[in-house]
Amino acid sequence: MTRLLTPNLVLGAALVVLVVGMAALSLVWTPHEYAQMNMRDRFAPPSDIHLLGTDQLGRDIASQLMVAARNSMTVALIAVLMGGSIGVALGLLASAIGGWVEDLIMRIADIGFAFPALLFAIMLSAVFGPSLWVAVLAIAFINIPVFARVTRGAANVIWTRDYVAAARAAGRGKFAISRDHILPNVAAPVIVQATIEFAIAILAEAALSYLGLGAQPPSPSWGRMLSEAQTLMFMAPQLAIYPGLCIMAAVLGFSLLGDALRDLTDPRLTRSRQA
Amino acid sequence: MNALLQVRAVTRRYRMPRSSILRRGPVLTAIENVSFTLERGRTLGIVGESGSGKSTLARLIMAFEAPDEGEVLFDGKNLHALSSAELRLLRRRFQMVFQDPWGSLDPRHTVSWSIAEPLRATGAGEIGRRVDEALSQVGLRPQDGSKYPHEFSGGQRQRIAIARAIVTRPALLVADEAVSALDVSVQAQILNLLMDLQEDLGLAMVFISHDLPVVACLADDVLVMRAGQAIEAGPTAALISAPRAQYTRALLAAGGLMP
DSSP states (O other): OGGGOOHHHHHHHHHHHHHHHHHHHHHHOOSSOTTOOOGGGTTOOSOSSSTTOBOTTOOBHHHHHHHHHHHHHHHHHHHHHHHHHHHHHHHHHHHHHOHHHHHHHHHHHHHHHHSOHHHHHHHHHHHHOSOHHHHHHHHHHHHHHHHHHHHHHHHHHHHTSHHHHHHHHTTOOHHHHIIIIIHHHHHHHHHHHHHHHHHHHHHHHHHHHHTTSSSOTTSOOHHHHHHHHHTTTTTOTHHHHHHHHHHHHHHHHHHHHHHHHHHHHOHHHHHHHHO | OOOSEEEEEEEEEEEOOOSSSSSOOOEEEEEEEEEEEEOTTOEEEEEOOTTSSHHHHHHHHTTSSOOSEEEEEETTEEGGGSOHHHHHHHGGGEEEEOSOTTTSSOTTSOHHHHHHHHHHHTTOSOHHHHHHHHHHHTTOOGGGGGSOGGGSOHHHHHHHHHHHHHTTOOSEEEEESTTTTSOHHHHHHHHHHHHHHHHHHTOEEEEEESOHHHHHTTOSEEEEEETTEEEEEEEHHHHHHSOOSHHHHHHHHHTTOOO
């Protein structure tokens, strides 16, 4: 069992616990009110009062990072859940029906793959105005084809199993078989993919907020903190370093966790690990 | 009264994947012009080497796929001409036992859930009682129903698969290599179970195997298949004592049953 605790899994899980912990804690407690400005206490160095110091408006950096973590997690969670459920449904449908319907769904997914997320978000904000919800929708949209493809690939394997043939012999329809047999058995690769997509969603949210298309002031976001710190790079580099480190920790954590979960659920790798 | 199962001159072809974008793939004829009739309560053994089309025949009888030519009549109804709703309702009367007891039970569901599946699909009542009854008919205990498939051995899992197949009280059971994945000692137990069930429930059975001695011990009639064609058919005793085809003799010799 100790072989299962790979460095990827341990480091990934630790970073995920750290970032999610930050986000969860911000729901009930932050060291300071995150939006509280104090012009006499600008650019304060780290101290007992301000753990990581204050920014150009005298706001507590640690509090902002915590609330930004919560915003980032919320965006990623909603986007991955939305994109994932639509994508999984489409993948199950494509696999269940087959033939030209499957081809059509997968070719549409290919077109979706070709859409750059940032361009799509810029397009959406041109129409609806920039907001966090635009970011959520854009990230959800790019997740749909990813989940559709993963689900359809795994589902096509499950459809060839004898227990699916037995369910057909039992007189069950394609919808019932998809729900009762295919979905539970494709859950493992889908969950792995969701973890990796979560990392990508965090990065996308940071990029959109950096461009001003995500979280709007005063709602804090790692990406916007980064862009606001840009003009102050030489005066107060720590303002860029802290949110940058947070983005790295979150993205690296979920990516490593996703990779580790994939390794654990991949039978070929399981065999080589036992050998 | 109609025969229970009539297979009339069925042919099934598969198109292989294309090797060039300009040419369509070659056509493989899995079964060609195979016919037989099975009366109620009787057992037909189908023997042949792998690739002889036995499993394709099972898939046609189970209406998992349709023949390119010919028809399959179950109780006088052409399975491949029924509406999907009619077919789903009729399915409770013909059930199947698969070769691999590890692949034929969904690992994510309890044994009771899997056995109840054919009942649930057709909206039958008293599901709990009938599942318990099916479990005891195959020699398992009712409390085994709450376990998951991985907690059982191969032979026990095949008993579970048989329980699922008989829970709707079918008239026909199709067993495709149902014992060939099992140890020899377990094979005998499962064969005895199938014979007992057949007697108790009045089942007709299509028993498919590559193993002629196994087929001979429970089939009333035997159909020998090779390369998609039925090359010899007849009552088991006659076929074994006086095989006409060279291939049947070879199968008998391979099984240690020389005439």
